[in-house]
Amino acid sequence: MSGLEAAWYRGAAWLWLLRPIEFLFRLLAAVRRGAYGRGLIRAYRSERPVVIVGNITVGGTGKTPVVIALVEALKERGLRPGVISRGYGATAHIATFPHRVSAASDAADCGDEPLLIQRRTGVPVVVSPRRAEAAKILLASGDVDVVLSDDGLQHYALARDLEIVVIDGQRGLGNGFCLPAGPLREPASRLRSVDRVIYRGGDKPDASVTYLPECWINVRTGEARPLDAFAETRDAVAIAGIGQPGQFFATLDGLSISAERRTFPDHHAYTQVDFTGLENRTILMTEKDAVKCASLAEPGVGEDAWYLRIDAVLPSSLIERVVEIAQR
Incomplete structure (x- = not known):
């Protein structure tokens, strides 16, 4: 967690100095949303339903x-979903948009999360900073009944039929301020206009999402091992280049896995240098990290590198509700 992010969630007093800038941010966000809402700026309306899965932090x-x-x-x-995404993590000077993601794509071309989604589900995935453009490419194939947007709550250029917001139940909305004084992309009042809010780690069954670890998968070979496979390992290294690496490490603690911990920035582009000295050690990582490390899985590193497969359990x-929208 960066110093600024930590300040947001501990409520540092000095953040009040940024409130004038935050006020301007709120104003611009409200003007932009209002322009789309009143039709002053035209949003693209897809011929198939669009479901947004986003957040406000x-x-x-x-x-x-x-x-x-x-x-x-x-x-x-029996429905045919497709996914669109911004493509965070794609390398700017390499990536060309829109990009139709395939199992052979590289994270540098499309971002780690879209690549993870495509490899995990096999559905059509298209990436572009202009999500309306991505949706048009996705629908051009004629094989999609419903468009799911991974993030994009604030991308009002794409009209939507359902908005789902995911909130971390532990961290909540931080200090409640918008950027840069706080973690919010939009004021908390925006939650009143979305269709569903679900909480990671929430205590209400109908408004919570639970993440269940399923098994360990070898990054190189695809071999599966049970969750307790590394409970007795004493020379493991756990790496995490995700938004909240502490959650991955906490999961390891829950599985009684003792490992050296190394964190990297979210969407980190791994190279062989990151694994120098780890040739003979067990490496544990998230699935999001694994899609960027498969090409680095050479003898001595990849043979004992594993990612944790996790499934989300939804209300x-x-x-x-999503099925109902998709069948329209």
Whole structure:
């Protein structure tokens, strides 16, 4: 967690000095949203329903596993979902948008989360900073019944039929201020206009999402091992380049896994240098990290590198609502 982010969540007094800038941020956000809401700026209306899975805070809240869970639920009902994304983590001077993601794509081309979604679910995924453009490309194939947007709550250029917001139940909304004085992308009052709010680690079954570790998967070979496979390992290294690495490490603690911990920035582009000296050690990582490390999985590193597969469990009422929207 960066120093500024830590200040947001501990309520540092000096952040009040940023309130004038925050006021300007709020004003601009309100003007922009109002312009789209009143039709002064025209939003693209997809021919198929659009479901947004987003948040109002900066940083990871666990949206991508929610998108994956919704994709799987829709597929089980015989529907054909597709996913669009901004493509955070794509390398600016390499990536070309829009990018239709395939299993052979590289995270540098499309971002780590879209690549994770495509490899995990096999559904069509298109990435572009202009999500309306991504939606058009996605629908051009004719194989999509409903568009799921991984993030994009504030991307009003794309009209939506359902808005789902994911909030970290522990961190909440921080100090309640908008950027840069706090973590909010929009004022907390925005939550009153969305369709559903679900909390990571919440205590209300109909408004909570639970993340359940399933098994360990070898980064190189795809071999699966049970959750307790590394409980007795004494020379493991756990790496995490995600928004909240502490959550991954806490999961390891819950699995009685003792490992050296190394953190990297969110969407970190791994290189062999990051694994120097780890050739003969067990490496444990998140699935989001693994999609960027598969190409680095060479003998001595990849043979004993594993990622934790995690599934999101959603309220049944939320799934039914998304299915209802998709069947329109």
